Amino acid sequence: MVTNRWMHWLRRIAPFSLAALSGCAPHHMMQNFWLLNPKGIISDTQLHYMKLDVGIMLLIIVPTGLLIVWTMWRYRKAGGKGRYDPKWDHSNAIEAVVWGIPILTVAILSYYSIKAIYAVNPYNPSIISRSTSQYAKVAPLDVDVISTDWQWLFIYPKQHIATLGKLVIPAGTPIRFRLTSATVVNDFYIPQLVGMIDVMPGMRVKQSLVASHTGTYAGFSAVYSGPGFAWMTFRTQSVSPAKFHSWVQGVQKSTQHLSYADFNRVARPTINTTGKATYFSDVQAGLFDHVIMEVMNGKIFPTPMGMTESMSKYLTK
Amino acid sequence: MLVHIAGPWSPLLGRLTLSEVPYSNPILIGTFIFAALVAILVLGATTYFGKWGYVWREWLTTVDHKKIGIMYILLGLVMLFRGFVDAIMMRTQQAMAVGTHAAGHLHALHGYLTPYHFDQIYTAHGTIMILFAATPLLVGIMNIMVPLQIGARDMAYPYLNAVSLWMTVAGAALVMVSLFIGDFAHAGWFGIVPVMELPYSPGVGVDYWMWAFQLSSIGTTLGGINLLATIVKMRAPGMTWGRLPLFTWTSLSANLISLTTFPVVTTVLALLAMDRYFGTHIFTAGMGGNLMLYNDLFWIWGHPEVYFVILPAFGMMSEIIPTFSEKPLFGYMGMVLASLGIAGASWGVWLHHFFTMAGSPALNSFFSVTTMAVGIPTGVKLFNWAFTMFRGRLRFELPMMWATAALFFLLVGGLTGMMNAFTTNDYMVHNSVFVVAHFHMMLLLIVAAIFGAVNYWFPKVFGFRLEQRFGKIFFWLFAAGTAVVFIPMFALGFMGMTRRLDYIPYVQWGPLLNIEVLGIVLYVLSAVFLVAQLYVSLRDRNQNRVGTDAWGTSRSVEWMTHSPVPFYNFAVTPQINARDEWAWRREQGVGDRRPDRYEDIHMPKNTSVPLWLGLLSLGLAFALVWRIWWLAAVCSIGVLALVVIRAFNSDTDYTIPAAEVEKMEQAIHDVP
Numbered sequence: 001m002v003t004n005r006w007m008h009w010l011r012r013i014a015p016f017s018l019a020a021l022s023g024c025a026p027h028h029m030m031q032n033f034w035l036l037n038p039k040g041i042i043s044d045t046q047l048h049y050m051k052l053d054v055g056i057m058l059l060i061i062v063p064t065g066l067l068i069v070w071t072m073w074r075y076r077k078a079g080g081k082g083r084y085d086p087k088w089d090h091s092n093a094i095e096a097v098v099w100g101i102p103i104l105t106v107a108i109l110s111y112y113s114i115k116a117i118y119a120v121n122p123y124n125p126s127i128i129s130r131s132t133s134q135y136a137k138v139a140p141l142d143v144d145v146i147s148t149d150w151q152w153l154f155i156y157p158k159q160h161i162a163t164l165g166k167l168v169i170p171a172g173t174p175i176r177f178r179l180t181s182a183t184v185v186n187d188f189y190i191p192q193l194v195g196m197i198d199v200m201p202g203m204r205v206k207q208s209l210v211a212s213h214t215g216t217y218a219g220f221s222a223v224y225s226g227p228g229f230a231w232m233t234f235r236t237q238s239v240s241p242a243k244f245h246s247w248v249q250g251v252q253k254s255t256q257h258l259s260y261a262d263f264n265r266v267a268r269p270t271i272n273t274t275g276k277a278t279y280f281s282d283v284q285a286g287l288f289d290h291v292i293m294e295v296m297n298g299k300i301f302p303t304p305m306g307m308t309e310s311m312s313k314y315l316t317k
Numbered sequence: 318m319l320v321h322i323a324g325p326w327s328p329l330l331g332r333l334t335l336s337e338v339p340y341s342n343p344i345l346i347g348t349f350i351f352a353a354l355v356a357i358l359v360l361g362a363t364t365y366f367g368k369w370g371y372v373w374r375e376w377l378t379t380v381d382h383k384k385i386g387i388m389y390i391l392l393g394l395v396m397l398f399r400g401f402v403d404a405i406m407m408r409t410q411q412a413m414a415v416g417t418h419a420a421g422h423l424h425a426l427h428g429y430l431t432p433y434h435f436d437q438i439y440t441a442h443g444t445i446m447i448l449f450a451a452t453p454l455l456v457g458i459m460n461i462m463v464p465l466q467i468g469a470r471d472m473a474y475p476y477l478n479a480v481s482l483w484m485t486v487a488g489a490a491l492v493m494v495s496l497f498i499g500d501f502a503h504a505g506w507f508g509i510v511p512v513m514e515l516p517y518s519p520g521v522g523v524d525y526w527m528w529a530f531q532l533s534s535i536g537t538t539l540g541g542i543n544l545l546a547t548i549v550k551m552r553a554p555g556m557t558w559g560r561l562p563l564f565t566w567t568s569l570s571a572n573l574i575s576l577t578t579f580p581v582v583t584t585v586l587a588l589l590a591m592d593r594y595f596g597t598h599i600f601t602a603g604m605g606g607n608l609m610l611y612n613d614l615f616w617i618w619g620h621p622e623v624y625f626v627i628l629p630a631f632g633m634m635s636e637i638i639p640t641f642s643e644k645p646l647f648g649y650m651g652m653v654l655a656s657l658g659i660a661g662a663s664w665g666v667w668l669h670h671f672f673t674m675a676g677s678p679a680l681n682s683f684f685s686v687t688t689m690a691v692g693i694p695t696g697v698k699l700f701n702w703a704f705t706m707f708r709g710r711l712r713f714e715l716p717m718m719w720a721t722a723a724l725f726f727l728l729v730g731g732l733t734g735m736m737n738a739f740t741t742n743d744y745m746v747h748n749s750v751f752v753v754a755h756f757h758m759m760l761l762l763i764v765a766a767i768f769g770a771v772n773y774w775f776p777k778v779f780g781f782r783l784e785q786r787f788g789k790i791f792f793w794l795f796a797a798g799t800a801v802v803f804i805p806m807f808a809l810g811f812m813g814m815t816r817r818l819d820y821i822p823y824v825q826w827g828p829l830l831n832i833e834v835l836g837i838v839l840y841v842l843s844a845v846f847l848v849a850q851l852y853v854s855l856r857d858r859n860q861n862r863v864g865t866d867a868w869g870t871s872r873s874v875e876w877m878t879h880s881p882v883p884f885y886n887f888a889v890t891p892q893i894n895a896r897d898e899w900a901w902r903r904e905q906g907v908g909d910r911r912p913d914r915y916e917d918i919h920m921p922k923n924t925s926v927p928l929w930l931g932l933l934s935l936g937l938a939f940a941l942v943w944r945i946w947w948l949a950a951v952c953s954i955g956v957l958a959l960v961v962i963r964a965f966n967s968d969t970d971y972t973i974p975a976a977e978v979e980k981m982e983q984a985i986h987d988v989p
Contacts, residue, residue: 032812032825033808033811033812034811034812034813035745035746035810035811035812035813036811043745045741046741046742046744046745047745049739049741049742050736050739050741050742050745053735053736053739053742054732054736057732057735057736058732060696061728061731061732064699064700064703064728065725065728067703068703068706068721068724068725068728071703071706071707072706072711072713072721075642075706075707075708075709075710075711076711076712076713077643077710077711077712078712080710080711082707082708082709083708084643084644084708084709084710085644085708086643086644086710087644087645088644088647088707088708089644089645089646089647089648089649089705090647090648090649091704094647094648094704095648095651097700098648098651098696098697098700098701098704099651099693099697101696101700102692102693102694102695102696102697103693105692105696106686106689106690106692106693109689109735109738109739110685110686110689112739113682113685113686113689113738113739113740113741114678114682114685114686116739116740116741117678117681117682117685117740117741118678118682119741120741120744121678122675123675123677181602183511183517183602184509184511184512184517184602185509185510185511185512185608187673187747187748187815189748189813189815191745191813192813195673195741195743195744195745195747196673196744196745196747196748197673197675197744198671198673198674198675200602200608200609200674201511201602201603201608202602202603205675206675218813218822218823220815220822222747222748222749222815222816223509223748223815224436224504224505224509224512224816224817225509225512226512226517227431227432227433227436227503228432229432229817229818230432230818230819230820230821230822231820231822233822273417273426295602295603296602296603296604297603297604298598298603298604299603300516300602300603301516302516302517302519303516303517303518303519305323305324305519305520307433
């Protein structure tokens with residue numbers, strides 16, 4: 001197939017272009033380029049399509065850039081060799097090409113873009129649900145995410161546990177997130193595992209991911225949500241399923257419980273500058289839906305006036 | 318009726334108390350001293366040289382489209398400086414606040430800016446650069462050049478033109494006032510809801526942002542009406558649509574956008590004001606509010622606004638490149654279609670500003686395709702500029718250097734734009750600094766086009782050319798600064814770094830942030846050479862005087878009248894015979910033919926009403942910010958009264974007799 005040969009060729013040149021974009025750094029530095037080092041199926045797919053997109057675009061951009069530089073050199077007034085034609089301002093053939101190339105490029109890119117959107121659709125990624133790989137057979141894990149000012153609460157409803165500031169997931173297992181916010185909008189983002197999705201108060205969105213490796217990955221809020229926003233990070237630990245099981249059992253022994261009343265304390269504006277994680281057992285059933293209902297009915301966690309004036313004073317308090 | 322607000326309130330001063338003046342912050346004290354010194358210098362010099370009468374008659378009360386344009390450009394340059402200082406502070410804060418061990422100064426945990434201060438700075442940076450720097454610079458150039466390009470004497474509504482200017486100035490002034498009284502919004506230039514709502518922004522910052530935005534958007538809407546009417550109704554005889562210069566075409570497209578979209582932002586901000594003043598729940602999270610609606614409405618204006626600022630820039634490039642290629646623009650009709658195409662497409666792409674808001678795949682697919690489709694007319698423009706240079710005789714003088722730099726910025730911005738339009742890429746980089754670097758490439762394209770246009774048209778307006786040597790140093794330092802700031806920023810996007818961080822939690826981002834500071838140093842140096850260029854140009858103006866055609870190869874109508882342009886623009890309204898009228902006349906050998914006879918010229922009279930309208934609007938906005946109801950009432954009544962009184966004034970114009978025109982023309986021709 002023609003497209004396959006195309007794709008093959010593109011796949012070979014695309015990594016070089018991305019390497020050029022990131023400054024041809026040595027290998028250990030390349031590790032810091034999280035988007036180029038995906039560790040999950042969703043992020044893998046996203047990177048695959050990005051390479052395709054960049055490759056196709058470079059096929060147009062590079063020759064155009066070269067054409068412009070060549071024209072500037074050849075037709076310069078001081079010593080250029082080009083023939084000057086002061087009347088030449090129209091050519092049907094060239095104008096057809098000039099419209100044709102962008103139209104064709106946009107058509108091709110649109111096809112791949114739509115394909116990619118369905119592949120990583122947060123609500124039902126076809127790359128997982130339709131894949132013949134082992135992941136489609138593993139029972140998924142449900143995690144409910146609630147963002148507060150300015151922390152991340154992860155509830156494991158079936159396990160009746162919750163964590164604050166740390167997400168632990170089993171590798172090779174599809175994770176199905178439901179997400180909401182107790183206060184303002186945040187963006188849930190784990191660069192090496194999954195792209196961004198808005199976490200909105202009074203609403204429920206979904207996200208899905210599968211971590212293909214074990215390891216620790218950074219996650220954080222990607223959209224401004226107030227003064228504590230820069231500290232709104234969490235660690236994502238991808239562990240083996242066996243380890244995950246024992247971790248769950250450990251957390252289930254935690255002495256801290258989480259009812260809705262406890263949640264109201266947790267959700268008070270807090271800036272976690274130390275990155276400390278907290279664990280809860282015995283989480284109230286249906287807490288996630290309850291938080292959404294309360295927000296819809298007008299529950300808010302206002303930012304204190306004092307915080308708007310001097311945060312450092314507020315922190316040392 | 319009115320919503321309850323935290324903190325003290327008094328009938329006389331509203332929320333205003335002495336503690337709202339940030340006298341404890343050394344950064345703001347320094348800024349205040351600087352601003353006060355500049356103000357004393359300017360006002361003092363005006364008084365010392367006895368120029369108040371001149372300033373009042375020739376500038377503050379003028380309705381001359383050229384002078385209004387110049388004031389727009391001055392406003393744009395002042396605000397560009399302010400926005401640039403904001404940029405310096407952001408870059409240095411981020412470079413200083415890397416990791417938990419980074420030192421903190423001035424009450425900040427890390428770096429020297431507290432989160433709220435930093436957040437206000439980037440919000441101000443964005444608001445200022447888009448609304449009070451790029452827009453006034455572009456509107457100013459359109460104001461000066463469009464009537465000249467179509468052979469008109471002034472805008473269709475000269476009085477309205479002055480109102481637009483003073484509304485925009487009032488908006489900019491309100492932003493500046495927020496520096497020293499109270500604070501500014503902290504939730505981004507486009508307003509993130511519900512952070513912008515009272516519970517999360519209890520101070521006056523959002524109110525400042527909202528009313529400054531409103532004032533400028535009123536100014537821009539009125540300006541759009543004016544330019545559209547001018548282009549449609551005021552063209553000289555023979556200036557058919559097929560002969561309209563490209564810059565005028567792009568101005569037309571841009572103002573079609575502004576006329577149709579600015580009312581949307583006016584409405585959305587009014588709705589937000591209802592939430593903040595009357596306690597409605599339009600964009601709140603709970604109580605039936607819908608915060609997603611804000612994003613929809615805002616970006617239905619916001620994305621067209623992007624093309625509102627880029628289209629005139631494209632027009633400037635389309636004027637400069639043919640002049641310095643010494644041949645006509647390639648594919649004129651294609652360029653016209655592409656301009657209108659971009660304006661049309663601008664309406665159908667807004668959702669790409671929130672691809673991550675969990676829309677359905679079908680919805681995201683639609684907007685991904687429409688967004689990419691913008692690449693078609695843009696690509697056509699790029700190719701047509703390249704083919705304009707092809708078979709030309711290129712002279713790389715300053716305007717051409719800026720125009721070609723803009724071409725290369727467009728290549729990078731276009732590539733990265735197509736990456737963002739590809740929805741799944743957007744999931745990865747949506748709120749990252751990659752997107753920030755992308756739109757800065759596009760905005761720097763606009764800045765480059767503006768500097769090109771300023772160098773290109775300066776001799777037309779002032780009668781002498783800008784100095785070239787310092788100008789070229791400025792160009793190269795600016796280009797180098799752009800590369801050193803934004804290449805690392807693109808790379809940081811791939812490292813996962815997101816926007817608006819006052820503290821950098823991941824230390825591996827540090828080194829590239831330090832490199833960005835180096836780029837900022839280059840920008841600062843470049844600004845020094847810009848000032849040097851302007852100073853030397855002004856000092857040596859008598860050596861650099863030009864005739865009607867400053868570049869010898871210019872093509873359009875504005876080059877047919879004197880440089881500097883007399884206040885009546887053209888002694889006799891020109892008859893247009895060809896698409897590039899001036900080039901045509903040059904070729905026919907009739908370029909310097911003088912009119913056989915002169916006619917009476919009908920001109921608008923100066924008026925101080927627009928200035929008072931601007932001041933009263935500023936007072937109204939300030940009163941609303943601080944909830945000083947009596948002042949708001951007084952200012953509203955003042956505005957209404959002035960508008961009504963002006964409406965009954967029929968003595969708004971005068972006629973210059975033909976004999977006097979001839980005398981003035983003779984005087985211009987007699988100057989050696």
